[in-house]
Amino acid sequence: MRFSAQVKDAILMQNIASTLGSVQDRCMIQITESIFRIIVVVPETGAQVWATLSCSHLFGNFLVSSNEDNIINLDLSLNHIASAFRSRADYTMRLTRKGNMPFLRVVVSEMVVHDIPVRIVREETSNLQEPDPPELDVAIRLPSGLHSGYTSRRKGPQFTSVAATATTAALHAARITAPDAVPHADSATVIPAPPQSKLNSTI
Numbered sequence: 001m002r003f004s005a006q007v008k009d010a011i012l013m014q015n016i017a018s019t020l021g022s023v024q025d026r027c028m029i030q031i032t033e034s035i036f037r038i039i040v041v042v043p044e045t046g047a048q049v050w051a052t053l054s055c056s057h058l059f060g061n062f063l064v065s066s067n068e069d070n071i072i073n074l075d076l077s078l079n080h081i082a083s084a085f086r087s088r089a090d091y092t093m094r095l096t097r098k099g100n101m102p103f104l105r106v107v108v109s110e111m112v113v114h115d116i117p118v119r120i121v122r123e124e125t126s127n128l129q130e131p132d133p134p135e136l137d138v139a140i141r142l143p144s145g146l147h148s149g150y151t152s153r154r155k156g157p158q159f160t161s162v163a164a165t166a167t168t169a170a171l172h173a174a175r176i177t178a179p180d181a182v183p184h185a186d187s188a189t190v191i192p193a194p195p196q197s198k199l200n201s202t203i
Contacts, residue, residue: 087108
């Protein structure tokens, strides 16, 4: 069993690990010849959250091989992944061992090494099924997170409500209101969903 790769988008990796880690720390990472998939299962409910990325987008100098049709399943901590990918640097990953213990080794710019403990998942995974969300009726493109975050921090102590307005026209506003204050508006674009479109779990 072998896996090694140069990571082309470390910030994307860190963002996904942080986001899914807020749902559940333990995850299964599935690596195939074309797909890098992170799967989180919430123990209390059995709900599953999937993030699926193309290996060609995420990795360079990519190699994966195993006796299971070149598929590798790893159980590990998302917090460890998020901690390893903290900056825009050169990252490489590879599966390695210390004695009988497997690790996912993350090397940062050939200077810093993170050895993340993993468990190789060999049992049946047929209970894992990618969510099939309902068809999307409308998509709303909100202002940038940076701008909205600034607005919420600046006006936060005064908030009493948040409201959004929309009609069939494209441009509307999300308004934050407070007593005796002038409402602050951020623009948002309302986009009718194309036929047969779906909001899915693939990133």
